[in-house]
Amino acid sequence: MCGINIAGMSDTATKLSAQSLNLWFGSKQVLKNINVAFNKNEITALIGPSGCGKSTLLRTFNRMHDLVPDVRIEGEISLEDHNLYEDGLSVTQVRRRIGMVFQKANPFPKSIYENINYGLKINNIPAADRKGIIENALKESYIWDEVKDELQKPATRLSGGQQQRLCIARAVALRPEVILMDEPCSALDPLSTSKIEELILKLKKDYTIVIVTHNMQQAQRIADKTVFMYLGEIIEAGPTANIFEHPQNELTGNYVQGHFG
Amino acid sequence: MMKKLTPVIEWGTLLLSTGTVCFFMVVILWDIISKGAPSLSWQFVSTLPKAGMTQGGILPAITGTVLLTLITALVAAPFGICCAVYLNEYASDNWFTRLIRAAIRNLTGVPSIIYGLFGLALFVQALHLGTSLLAAGFTLGLLSLPYMITTTEEALRRIPASTREAALAIGATQLESIRDVVLPSALPGILTGVVLTLSRAAGETAPILFTGVAFYINNPAGFLNQEFMALPYHLYMLSTQHQAIEQVRPLAYGTALVLIIVVFLLNLTAFYVRYKYSRHE
Amino acid sequence: MKLALRENIDRTAKWVFRATGIVVIAILAGIFFMLMWNTIAFFLKIKPLDFITGTQWNPSGGQARYGILPLLVSTCLVTLGAMAIAIPLGIGTAAFLSEYAGKRLKNILKPLIEMLAAVPSVAIGFLGIVVLGPGIAGLTQQANGLNALNGAILLAVMSLPTIITVAEDALQGIPGTYKEASYGVGATKWQTLIRVTIPAAAPGILAAVMLGVGRAIGETMTVLMATGNAAAFPKGFFHSVRTITATIAIEMGEVPYETTHYYALFAIAAVLFLVTLIINMIGEYFVNKYRKYHSA
Numbered sequence: 061m062c063g064i065n066i067a068g069m070s071d072t073a074t075k076l077s078a079q080s081l082n083l084w085f086g087s088k089q090v091l092k093n094i095n096v097a098f099n100k101n102e103i104t105a106l107i108g109p110s111g112c113g114k115s116t117l118l119r120t121f122n123r124m125h126d127l128v129p130d131v132r133i134e135g136e137i138s139l140e141d142h143n144l145y146e147d148g149l150s151v152t153q154v155r156r157r158i159g160m161v162f163q164k165a166n167p168f169p170k171s172i173y174e175n176i177n178y179g180l181k182i183n184n185i186p187a188a189d190r191k192g193i194i195e196n197a198l199k200e201s202y203i204w205d206e207v208k209d210e211l212q213k214p215a216t217r218l219s220g221g222q223q224q225r226l227c228i229a230r231a232v233a234l235r236p237e238v239i240l241m242d243e244p245c246s247a248l249d250p251l252s253t254s255k256i257e258e259l260i261l262k263l264k265k266d267y268t269i270v271i272v273t274h275n276m277q278q279a280q281r282i283a284d285k286t287v288f289m290y291l292g293e294i295i296e297a298g299p300t301a302n303i304f305e306h307p308q309n310e311l312t313g314n315y316v317q318g319h320f321g
Numbered sequence: 322m323m324k325k326l327t328p329v330i331e332w333g334t335l336l337l338s339t340g341t342v343c344f345f346m347v348v349i350l351w352d353i354i355s356k357g358a359p360s361l362s363w364q365f366v367s368t369l370p371k372a373g374m375t376q377g378g379i380l381p382a383i384t385g386t387v388l389l390t391l392i393t394a395l396v397a398a399p400f401g402i403c404c405a406v407y408l409n410e411y412a413s414d415n416w417f418t419r420l421i422r423a424a425i426r427n428l429t430g431v432p433s434i435i436y437g438l439f440g441l442a443l444f445v446q447a448l449h450l451g452t453s454l455l456a457a458g459f460t461l462g463l464l465s466l467p468y469m470i471t472t473t474e475e476a477l478r479r480i481p482a483s484t485r486e487a488a489l490a491i492g493a494t495q496l497e498s499i500r501d502v503v504l505p506s507a508l509p510g511i512l513t514g515v516v517l518t519l520s521r522a523a524g525e526t527a528p529i530l531f532t533g534v535a536f537y538i539n540n541p542a543g544f545l546n547q548e549f550m551a552l553p554y555h556l557y558m559l560s561t562q563h564q565a566i567e568q569v570r571p572l573a574y575g576t577a578l579v580l581i582i583v584v585f586l587l588n589l590t591a592f593y594v595r596y597k598y599s600r601h602e
Numbered sequence: 603m604k605l606a607l608r609e610n611i612d613r614t615a616k617w618v619f620r621a622t623g624i625v626v627i628a629i630l631a632g633i634f635f636m637l638m639w640n641t642i643a644f645f646l647k648i649k650p651l652d653f654i655t656g657t658q659w660n661p662s663g664g665q666a667r668y669g670i671l672p673l674l675v676s677t678c679l680v681t682l683g684a685m686a687i688a689i690p691l692g693i694g695t696a697a698f699l700s701e702y703a704g705k706r707l708k709n710i711l712k713p714l715i716e717m718l719a720a721v722p723s724v725a726i727g728f729l730g731i732v733v734l735g736p737g738i739a740g741l742t743q744q745a746n747g748l749n750a751l752n753g754a755i756l757l758a759v760m761s762l763p764t765i766i767t768v769a770e771d772a773l774q775g776i777p778g779t780y781k782e783a784s785y786g787v788g789a790t791k792w793q794t795l796i797r798v799t800i801p802a803a804a805p806g807i808l809a810a811v812m813l814g815v816g817r818a819i820g821e822t823m824t825v826l827m828a829t830g831n832a833a834a835f836p837k838g839f840f841h842s843v844r845t846i847t848a849t850i851a852i853e854m855g856e857v858p859y860e861t862t863h864y865y866a867l868f869a870i871a872a873v874l875f876l877v878t879l880i881i882n883m884i885g886e887y888f889v890n891k892y893r894k895y896h897s898a
Contacts, residue, residue, distance in 0.1 A: 122490060124486060124489070124490070127485075127489075127495070129413040129414060150605070150609055152492050152493075152494055152605060152608070152609060153492075153605065155489060155490055155491065155492045156491075156492035159490065159491065160486075160490040162483055162486060162487065162490075163483075164483055166481075166483040166484055166486070166487040167487070168484075168487060168488070168501075168502050169502075169505060169506050170505075178488075178491075178493075178501065179491035179492065179493075182491075182492065182493050182497055182501075182608070183491075183492055184604070184605075227487070230487075230491060231490070231491065234491055234492065327792075328790065328791075328792065331792040332702065332792075334694060335694050335695075335697055335698035335701075335702060336698060336702075337694070338690065338691045338692075338693075338694025338695050338698065339694065339695045339698045339699070339703075339711065341691055342691060342695050342715065342718070342762055342766070343711070343714060345718065345759050345762070346714055346715075346717065346718045348729075348733065349718070349721060349725070349726070349729060349759075352729060352732075352733055353725065353729070400622055400625065403618065403619050403622040404619070404622040404623055404625070404626055406619050407619035407620055407622060407623050408623070410619075411616055411619055411620070412620075412623070417623070418623075420627055421623040421626055421627060424626050424627045424629070424630040425626055426882070426886060427630055427879060427882065428626070428629060428630055428633075429882075430816050430820070430878050430879065430881075430882035431630075431633060431820070431875065431878065432819070432820025432821070432822065432847060432874060432875070432878055433820065433822060434820070434822040434847045434850050434851060434871070434874075435633065435637075435820075435871050435874065435875055436633075437850075437851075437854075438636070438637075438850065438854070438867075438868065438871050439632065439633050439636055441854070442636045442640075443632065443636070446859070463629055466626065466629070467626075470626070494608050494609060494611070494612035495612055495615075495616070496611060496612045496615040496616075497608070497612070520720060521720075523722075524720075524721075524722025524723070524724065524725070525722070525723075526722075526723070526724045526822070526823045527822035527823055527847070527851060530851055530854070530855060531854050531855055553722055553724040553725075553823075554724075556724050556725065556728055557724050557727070557728075557823065557826075557827065560727075560728045560731050560732070560827065561731070561826075561827055570732070573728065573732075574732075577725050577728050580722060580724070580725060581721065581722070581725060584720055584721070584722060585717070585720065588716075588717070588720050592713075
């Protein structure tokens with residue numbers, strides 16, 4: 061199986077892709093003819109100035125727009141060989157397989173333990189297995205050592221960076237195939253940011269990761285591929301080094317050099 | 322001279338109106354507290370009325386009001402919260418939603434005596450509940466419904482979208498996200514609204530006039546299908562309909578004080594919940 | 603739980619929630635049809651013209667009369683009196699709170715006003731009998747002070763919290779730049795308030811007034827207890843009057859079901875319902891106007 065092959069992207073292990081995707085909020089077209097593919101075990105960064113549609117694009121992949129009135133989507137999004145918007149996959153199934161981490165950490169107003177347990181519970185994971193999975197997810201997200209003695213503490217009392225790692229643990233506990241990250245570090249201090257970047261790099265071996273970021277350095281540090289968007293269109297996509305060092309398009313060059321944004 | 326005086330007069334006008342409003346409040350509180358307090362005793366709130374209401378306590382009126390308020394809560398809170406959830410979580414902006422909102426706004430403005438008539442026609446007569454605690458409780462439930470909806474919706478609106486998305490993103494259905502995350506987060510706000518609405522219902526008289534309240538009931542506990550006594554109505558009867566009005570005046574003051582204490586306690590509870598919640602933020 | 607089951611429950615729940623919305627519409631429709639149905643039953647027995655123009659309300663006399671005018675005039679008289687007191691006081695207090703009072707004073711005054719809103723109407727009516735009544739009686743040399751003036755003062759007290767809160771909201775919403783422009787041309791604080799802030803907040807203040815009127819017209823217990831309830835055509839503020847709400851409260855408890863008198867009470871309730879509906883719609887029109895003005 062292969063996705064649409066776009067410049068510089070291999071078609072060997074496409075996990076998630078969009079074909080001829082258009083999206084409107086009311087009468088305003090926000091995404092225009094998007095074709096993109098994300099590979100297994102790779103980190104792809106979506107970059108571009110504010111309002112270019114990168115977050116909107118990210119949210120189409122786990123159908124987060126479903127509850128927003130006045131949204132119209134055309135085109136196809138495929139997770140391997142399933143079309144996410146047809147093919148009998150329910151929205152709940154899609155979100156189970158494609159996890160998401162948000163811009164601002166949004167732990168549930170429950171204990172640290174319950175934050176992860178909740179997702180396991182509703183997704184029918186046997187009670188006997190949950191304790192191990194929770195511990196594992198917390199370890200995988202490099203937060204276990206900081207919280208192991210106070211798992212019953214309300215999650216809202218954690219620091220911002222800890223909350224965000226907990227949110228990542230909450231997502232990975234369900235063993236999704238893809239993790240979408242919407243500027244996960246934009247509200248964090250540099251130390252927390254570097255911890256999370258480290259974590260993202262480690263997660264790469266098990267997951268397909270798509271990350272929206274405003275931070276050029278971050279994209280260069282962690283992403284294998286980079287997609288540059290502008291005014292709802294993909295301008296350029298390819299290996300991160302190419303995008304930053306030899307951009308084909310003038311707009312891309314101006315943006316990555318910080319001339320606008 | 323005039324120039325110096327003008328600002329004083331101008332400022333004085335505003336101060337005078339504010340002072341008058343405060344004066345009203347002080348008179349109300351002072352009169353009821355100072356004249357009601359002497360009647361207040363453990364015996365007053367824990368015994369039955371005696372000697373044609375000229376002596377004894379107001380226990381049945383207190384239990385009646387408490388039971389009535391409970392029934393009101395049981396009717397209005399679930400319905401109100403469900404409707405607010407529909408409006409804030411599910412409804413899109415279409416004619417049906419606008420119709421619901423228009424209905425809520427109009428219901429808020431319907432005079433309470435008309436709710437009384439509606440309760441009489443619907444619960445007492447059409448549904449054969451008779452004049453009873455249940456019929457009166459249902460009537461007050463209807464009266465409270467629009468307030469419940471409005472306050473709950475306000476509480477839900479304060480919950481950021483990211484909280485809902487957090488649950489949806491791990492594969493929760495919309496109902497699960499509302500039940501397990503949104504409602505628990507909004508609970509303090511919802512509780513504040515529920516308690517404030519009930520404090521209003523506890524003081525209402527007009528809607529229960531024809532739906533079940535009675536001047537004197539021999540049975541202090543009261544049953545759902547029987548008439549009952551209530552504090553506001555008791556106060557009304559003692560102050561206007563009793564044959565020995567001057568003689569029962571201290572009892573009327575005592576009743577007024579107990580009623581005000583009940584209402585203010587409910588209000589204080591609501592403010593406490595709100596305060597505790599705002600400190601947590 | 604299986605996924606399919608969870609999703610079915612989810613779909614069902616949406617319909618349950620939607621059903622509560624239908625219930626709300628049904629309640630309003632129910633009230634409307636109950637009033638209309640009984641009013642029609644009434645008009646089958648009494649000519650509408652006699653009802654609307656009749657100057658006598660005497661349902662239990664040998665020759666029963668069902669003229670709404672004395673009741674309607676009483677309601678309007680008491681409400682007008684209440685507004686004559688409450689509007690200046692309410693706007694004055696709102697202006698004081700929003701323009702002059704410091705934060706500390708506000709923190710004391712606002713809860714006090716909320717407390718005033720929480721006092722049950724029957725308690726206010728009680729004070730009308732025991733405090734205000736004797737006071738008015740002493741001033742006017744009447745036997746008791748239970749008259750339109752008493753009711754008007756009490757209704758003013760009851761509608762003040764609504765008027766103050768909404769009007770203060772409206773005044774607070776006026777952008778500071780308006781006031782600064784006025785100060786800039788040398789206007790005093792007072793001139794700015796009278797010529798700039800209050801006119802700019804006019805829609806919100808009108809909404810406040812309308813909500814206050816709605817509250818006063820529909821109020822039952824205070825007027826029932828404080829106005830004396832004489833059924834004669836009202837002669838003025840110092841005479842006993844009987845409003846629509848008080849009439850329903852007094853007579854509904856005693857009439858046999860489904861008599862002309864019973865229907866008549868629903869007919870006057872229908873009039874009350876329509877009047878409050880119109881008042882509230884006008885109020886809402888101004889609220890929307892002032893919201894639009896602020897979002898623009």
